Amino acid sequence: MQLIVLGLNHKTAPVEIRERFNFSQDRTVRVLRRLRNNDNLNEAVLLSTCNRTELYMVLEDPAAGLHFIRTLLRHLAGEQYKPDYFYNLTGINCVRHLFKVASSLDSLIIGEGQILSQIKNAYHLSRSCGMTDTLFNTLFNRAIAVGKRVRTETKIAYSSVSVSSAAVDLAIDVVGDLTKSNILVLGAGRMSELTARHLIDKGAKTIFVSNRNLSHAQELAEKFNGTAIPYNEFMHQAITSDIIITSTGAPHYVITEQGVRDIIPKRSGKPLILVDIAVPRDVDPLVGDIEGVTLYNIDDLEGVVDMNKNFRSSEAKVAEAIIDEEITALKERLRYLTMRPVMVQLHEKMNFLRQKVLKRAFAKLPNLTDKERRIIDIMTQRLEHKFLREPMTAMNSAAGTADEERYRDMICELFLLNDSGEDYIGDENKFDYWD
Template identity: 50%
Template sequence: MEQKMKSGVELVALGLNHRTAPVEIREKFCLAPEVIKKGLEKLEIYEHLHEAVVLSTCNRSEIYAVVSRGCGNTVASFWAELNNTECDEDFFRQYTYRYEEEECVEHLLRVTASLDSLVIGEGQILSQVKHAYAIAQSANATGTLLNLLFNRAIATGKRVRTETRIAFNAVSVSYAAVELARAKLGDFANCRVLLFGAGKMAELTATHLASQGLKSLYVANRHLDRAVELANQYGGQAVEWPEVYGLLGSVDIVITSTGAPHYVIHKREIVHALDSRNGKPLVLIDIAVPRDVEPAVGELSGVCLYNIDDLKAVVDDNIQERQKEALVAEGIIQEEVEGLMDRFAYLSMQPIMAQLSDKAEFIRCREMKRAMRKLPDLSEEEYRVIEKMTHMIVRKMLRDPMRMVNKTAGTSRERILKFAIRKLFKLQEESIDE
């Protein structure tokens, strides 16, 4: 089913991700929140670009926009200027993807539900989408269309995680990094690991290392207090930044995940460290974007360097079970896409139909709670079946009114229909001359 909004604007998504671009390309489009906000605050200088949200993570860089119909190239211009990068047609053809209208809606919902992630079921993307949307709102860069789209996308992401087991036993990038290190060096009992960075990714990495019985953990961070906090949490030792390079001669594994915009480990430092290693191998796993380790380090004998793109094999080994749940999630996505496209089609009637949808959803949730109190022994699968059934009942009951609204939006019958709907369903009373 392909639908378009009945207005002079259209939805467009433009971006690149871990499937279309290697890390050396993605890192050029990794933007700090303050850079994104500053760019979105200047949105008004683009005549045909009305709304925008920019999503920038280690594995993707995307812009979702509302543009004047037929002016989609404005999105590419804004995106390139925001990233301070010149992009010709060959670049866009080779590394990027573009979605319009319904495809744009479906793509964002799949992203938010973690179906488009390197690790299907990972939990970080939902909060990243929320953060991207919050930045755009703070820059006054969103309006009716993107507010509706992102609120529904976030709700869909939560629904997928609630109604499926897609996140059950899901690996994370940090887990994959630890598994890769274990595959190279075996038992961690006699290993010494150095973590560069003390953020969320480093914390998750430390958790996985601890579960594997790690012998020694060192944590280095620009802000020593954060390194101390993380090291103490896992029985490790914090290292002041100027002293950290001295450890490269004695540790077995280095895992980096800083937010630095430049390399923090260079070839010269590893060359110096190799002199004191007596041929002992060194494994470096760089899961940061932009990368933390100079790529030339991988050319050195006795050194194994891996970046985030090298984790795919580990992820693939752990994906089979979640792919079954992904099929269930895809069904939820399609249902939500249809609902969103219906709502986009009658935006002029959106407020009253939102009232009706909200009332129906309130009643559905209330009756579900009442029913569940009487059925305490339901299995998780039985609950999911009933939950889905009630969603479908509400959706199908409202489908015909939605279609009628769609046909009358913008016509002489619109006001009369609004009045009738409010009377029939006891919604907020307003004048027929609203």
């Protein structure tokens, strides 16, 4: 059994490839349900953001499991699937990668804060689908804690830029001044709200917001003294817009080549700037070939975010040291999980016997007061703990060592635990995740 991540990100694949592997929540649930039927896969978390899609797995047979997943990817992507776009990390390298992702060290914009909430959402969604167990519950909660610790103990997020702020800076690089620019924001989600906030902070006076749900557009527009535009009229508004920033959740292009060509003659030669930060993309890339139109997508933001690169690099070294420390602590914690199922079974059996004896004793002593019953109950609990202390200590010491299997078998045999503990141990007796 092995811990594996298979994924692609902004470093390995361009946006036109990443968007084919972008998973909405509904699509993620469908994929997880399909994975749940695979007996070779014990746990799984699917993380999908604008800059990465990663599937974390615990596989019984890594070779067979990866073959199944790659076949699934080919089905999802068709001819666009190319193995070179994907990375495959196992064991400790997988854990390190997850911790770096949670700490935003692997992000397009180092220090950005959205990735941590995206990991939380991905983990909780997988857990609600029944796709996580002891290992991933431990691993992902630890990753979230690591991400928080890095942001608290380093200055990696100090003066942090984000995808939305970088998009605004990109527009400023072109127009120079936002105070006289007519700006249209497509989408009313979290990214659009952040974008609108950055636009106002950088001097924008006139913001129009359009969204498929008009009430959501109105709600966002009101926050910034903007104007909501009905979705079926946004291309009419585009005629007078200087800048259009798009961040919708649409699975298809919302701005087409023909749509832009139709409005160009009505713009009196005024240039149009489009910044598409959506994945999948909102704007047909052919729009960029139209004279008078400048189109940027999320991959064009990389140059904008280099301004704090040296500062962030020094902070990243501090973050890497934190990650090393957390990996050591995690390995120590997982070491004890190998023995935990047998320890739980032993404790449950002893507690069952204690309760059984107590029940018989209380039946023979009907005149005991509630206080006296509590005293006897506490006394037997303490006796149970004292009886179990030595075997529990021995199992803890043996966990992760060459003596582990011998101690486990010996405890199961001495205390008559079922099937050498396998009913309780399940897959946890094969903790070779670090290989």
